[in-house]
Every structure is written in structure tokens, then in C-alpha cells.
Amino acid sequence: MTASKLNTLLVILCITFPFLNGFAQTEDQSNGAYRDLYLQKSWQKLDKNKDGKFLEKENSRSWKHLKQLDLNKDNAVSEEEFSATKIPYLDQGGERKLNVLYKETKEENLYLDIYYPKNRIAGEKLPVVIYTHGGGWAAGSRHGAANASFKTVHTTLLEKGFCVVSVSYRLWKKEGETSMRDCVIDSKDAMRYLSKHNETLGIDTNRFFSFGDSAGGQISQMLLLSAPETLKGDPDLASYNYKMVAGVSWYGPCDFENISLFNHDDSPVSKDRFGARITKSNTKPKDKLLLYKEMSPINYLEKNSAPLLMIQGDKDTTIPVKHAYYMAEKANAIGAPVTTLIVKNAGHNWRKVGAAINPTRESIIVTTINYFASHLE
Numbered sequence: 001m002t003a004s005k006l007n008t009l010l011v012i013l014c015i016t017f018p019f020l021n022g023f024a025q026t027e028d029q030s031n032g033a034y035r036d037l038y039l040q041k042s043w044q045k046l047d048k049n050k051d052g053k054f055l056e057k058e059n060s061r062s063w064k065h066l067k068q069l070d071l072n073k074d075n076a077v078s079e080e081e082f083s084a085t086k087i088p089y090l091d092q093g094g095e096r097k098l099n100v101l102y103k104e105t106k107e108e109n110l111y112l113d114i115y116y117p118k119n120r121i122a123g124e125k126l127p128v129v130i131y132t133h134g135g136g137w138a139a140g141s142r143h144g145a146a147n148a149s150f151k152t153v154h155t156t157l158l159e160k161g162f163c164v165v166s167v168s169y170r171l172w173k174k175e176g177e178t179s180m181r182d183c184v185i186d187s188k189d190a191m192r193y194l195s196k197h198n199e200t201l202g203i204d205t206n207r208f209f210s211f212g213d214s215a216g217g218q219i220s221q222m223l224l225l226s227a228p229e230t231l232k233g234d235p236d237l238a239s240y241n242y243k244m245v246a247g248v249s250w251y252g253p254c255d256f257e258n259i260s261l262f263n264h265d266d267s268p269v270s271k272d273r274f275g276a277r278i279t280k281s282n283t284k285p286k287d288k289l290l291l292y293k294e295m296s297p298i299n300y301l302e303k304n305s306a307p308l309l310m311i312q313g314d315k316d317t318t319i320p321v322k323h324a325y326y327m328a329e330k331a332n333a334i335g336a337p338v339t340t341l342i343v344k345n346a347g348h349n350w351r352k353v354g355a356a357i358n359p360t361r362e363s364i365i366v367t368t369i370n371y372f373a374s375h376l377e
Contacts, residue, residue: 034098034111038087039082039083039085042085046058046059046062046077046082047079053076053077053078054066055075066082066085069084088143088144088146088147089113089146090113090115090145090146090151090155090164091146092115092117092118092155093118094116094117094118094120094158095120096115097114097201100112100113100114102189102190102194103186103189103193103233103234103237105186107176107178108170110167110168110189110190111142112142112165112166112167112168112190112193113145113165114164115154115158115165115166116163116202117162117163123202125198125202125204126161126163126202126204127161127163127207127208127209127245127376128164128165128203128208128209129154129157129163129164129209130167130187130190130194130208130209130210130211130220130223131145131150131164131166131211131212131216132167132169132187132212132215132216132219132220132223133167133215133216134212134213134214134215134217135171135214135215136172136214136215136274137172137180137183137215138171138215140171142166144166145164145166146166149350149361149364149365150213152365153211153365153368153369154166156365156369157369157372160372160373160376162376163201165190165194167186167187167190168186169184169187169190169219170182172277174276177280179277179278179280179291180218180274180277180278180295181231181278181291181294181295184219184222184223184226184295185233186233188222188223188228188231188232188233189233189234191208191223191228191242192234192238192240192241192242193237194208195240195241196237196240205242206243206245207243207376207377208243208245209244209245209247209248209375210223210224211247211248211368211372212248212249212250212252213249213252213349214250214251214318215252216252217249217252217310217319218249218254219252220247220252221249221252221308221310222300223247224246224247224308225247225297225300225305226300227300228240228242231294245306245307245375245376246308246309246372246375247308247309248309248310248311248368248371248372249309249310249311250311250364251313251316251319251348251349252297252310252319253319254296254297254298254323254324254327255296255299256292257289257292259271259272259273259275261320261322261323261326262274262320263322264317275292297327298326298330301331301334302336303334303335304336305336305337306337307337307338307339307375308327308337308339309339309340309368309371310328310340310341311340311364311367311368312340312341312342313343313346313348313351313353313357314343314344314346315345315346315347315353316346317347319348324342325340341364345357345358350364
């Protein structure tokens with residue numbers, strides 16, 4: 001589809017389906033206009049050479065999940081076969097508000113999904129867990145909230161009376177001007193949006209919790225530790241506040257200024273691994289360090305900060321365990337409420353390295369859930 005046709009489709013969708021334009025949506029939109037748009041955008045990413053097929057060699061990781069769609073067994077997924085894809089949403093048996101537009105940007109519109117407990121009491125204001133997905137600030141989506149271990153965590157939290165919100169944010173692109181700062185600001189604007197509409201949504205702005213993995217773990221830490229009035233984005237949301245109660249970070253980095261933390265071994269040479277995702281093409285050299293500081297959660301940690309649980313793998317080469325130790329060191333020095341859990345033999349995403357991970361993935365999930373529940377008033 002050409003760019004002009006895509007723009008025409010978007011205009012038609014926004015006119016026909018008001019939820020694409022603002023807070024008009026109250027129904028479970030797991031199908032329909034958003035699904036069509038999701039499939040279209042997803043297919044554009046997969047079929048990069050525009051030949052109408054997706055092959056394993058194009059992205060072996062995605063192929064693992066999509067090969068089941070290859071119904072004619074020709075070792076390729078066609079666009080028609082791909083159209084059978086289902087968008088992953090939590091099916092928790094309770095009310096859902098899906099594809100809620102919370103912010104418009106020049107790059108794209110941003111959505112969030114809201115899940116309510118099955119036995120929700122009418123008029124009750126619920127505590128909220130905000131989930132920010134991983135993907136190196138450059139990939140992933142809020143739909144990951146319904147996959148694998150995250151599905152278990154979120155479903156159980158719903159059973160315990162939490163409202164769960166999964167957030168989309170702008171992604172970094174090599175040729176674009178979106179940075180890590182935008183990812184954080186978007187996520188904070190999502191919380192401000194929830195605060196603005198708290199009466200309609202039935203949520204308690206004094207009981208916000210954060211949860212994320214990898215890049216989303218860094219964002220989770222930033223949401224938890226940085227004050228609501230910092231890192232403002234949409235001016236229409238800037239005045240809305242909230243109170244953070246506790247947060248959990250799965251293998252998320254805490255400091256970008258100290259680039260030696262990204263060495264998973266004892267190498268004397270430190271690589272500035274994520275610097276390009278923090279700065280922009282027009283960033284002046286004198287501002288580079290300021291941005292590194294601003295995006296480092298550790299710089300917001302104070303004695304009276306909301307409690308944080310950091311869970312890191314000791315064999316993680318993407319976000320080394322040094323980040324958890326470094327955060328714990330500062331927390332101990334100032335008396336801040338930070339708890340760390342180091343998972344032995346675990347790489348990124350709790351991948352097994354050499355031996356079974358200890359504690360187990362199941363135990364990590366239980367620890368995460370119990371941590372949130374222990375801070376529920």
C-alpha cells in the first residue's frame with residue numbers, strides 16, 4: 001500500500017471509529033479498525049523487500065512465532081496467511097478498554113490497554129500496575145503484556161485486585177529523531193492521562209505501580225523514581241499528578257553515565273552501547289552527558305523514594321548484573337528502599353546459561369507478584 005493510500009485509510013479510520021481520535025472508546029476493540037491497522041503496520045515491518053512473502057531468513061526470531069501460519073507448507077508466510085494473526089490481549093474475564101488513544105505525536109498516535117479485575121466492585125477505585133515493554137527502546141509493543149511470563153504476572157495481579165495498563169511509546173529508529181527520552185516522556189504522559197481520566201476509568205491516582213523488562217525496566221525505574229512534574233511532554237497532560245507506590249524492573253539498566261556497567265566481563269575497554277539511543281543527531285557535545293544523567297534512574301534515587309525491586313541475571317551480557325549491584329550500593333549508602341534479586345545462570349530474558357537458572361522463572365514470577373501485593377494498602 002502506498003503512503004497516500006495509507007494516509008487516506010487513517011483518515012477514514014479516525015472519522016469512522018472515534019476511539020482512534022480520543023477518549024471516546026469504552027468497548028473491547030480486540031477486532032475491527034485497530035486490528036486492521038495493526039496487521040498492516042506489522043506486515044510492512046516483516047515484508048521489507050515487498051515481495052508479498054515472509055521467510056525465515058528475513059527474521060528467524062519472528063519466524064518461530066509465525067511459521068504456524070504457513071498453511072500451505074511452502075516455507076513462507078504470505079500476507080493472506082498473516083492476516084489470520086491474532087493480536088495478543090489479556091483474556092482475564094473482566095472488562096477491557098483496548099486501544100485507548102492517550103497521546104498524539106507527529107510520529108504516530110499512542111495507545112494503551114486497560115484491564116480490570118474480573119470481580120470489580122462498582123465505584124471502587126483500583127490500584128494500577130503500568131507495564132512498559134522491552135525491546136531496546138527500538139522494538140517490542142504493549143501487546144507483550146499478554147505473552148509468556150508477563151501474561152502470568154498480569155493475570156495474577158488482576159486476580160489480586162490490581163488494574164493493569166499496558167503502554168505503547170514511540171520507538172527509536174536509526175534514521176529518526178525519537179530518543180530514549182521520548183520513550184520515557186510518553187510513558188509518563190500515559191500515567192498523566194490515567195490521572196486526568198481517573199474518575200471515568202475508576203483508578204486510584206495515589207496507588208500507581210510500575211513494571212517493565214529490559215528497556216521497559218529502565219522506563220519502569222524512571223516512572224517510579226522521577227517526580228511526576230519532571231520530563232513533561234503533552235502540555236494538556238502536564239498538570240496531572242499521581243503517586244508511585246512501588247516498582248519492579250526485570251533486567252533493566254540504571255545508569256548510562258558509567259558505561260563500564262555495560263561490560264559483562266572485566267574488559268578494561270568500555271563500550272557506549274546505547275548512547276545513540278539517548279542523543280539525537282543535533283545533540284551538542286556539551287549536552288551529551290546531561291542527557292546520559294537525565295536518563296539514568298539511579299540519579300533520581302533518594303532516601304524517601306518509592307520501593308524498587310530489581311531482578312537481574314548474573315550471566316546477562318545485554319544488561320549486566322553490575323547495574324543491580326550499582327543501584328544496591330547507592331541505596332545502601334543513602335538508606336533508600338531498593339531490593340535486588342540476582343538470578344544465577346540467567347542471561348537476558350531469563351535465558352538459561354550453562355545450567356538451570358536459580359531461582360526458577362516460576363519463582364521470579366511469584367516474587368514479582370508478591371512484591372506488588374505486599375505494597376498494596
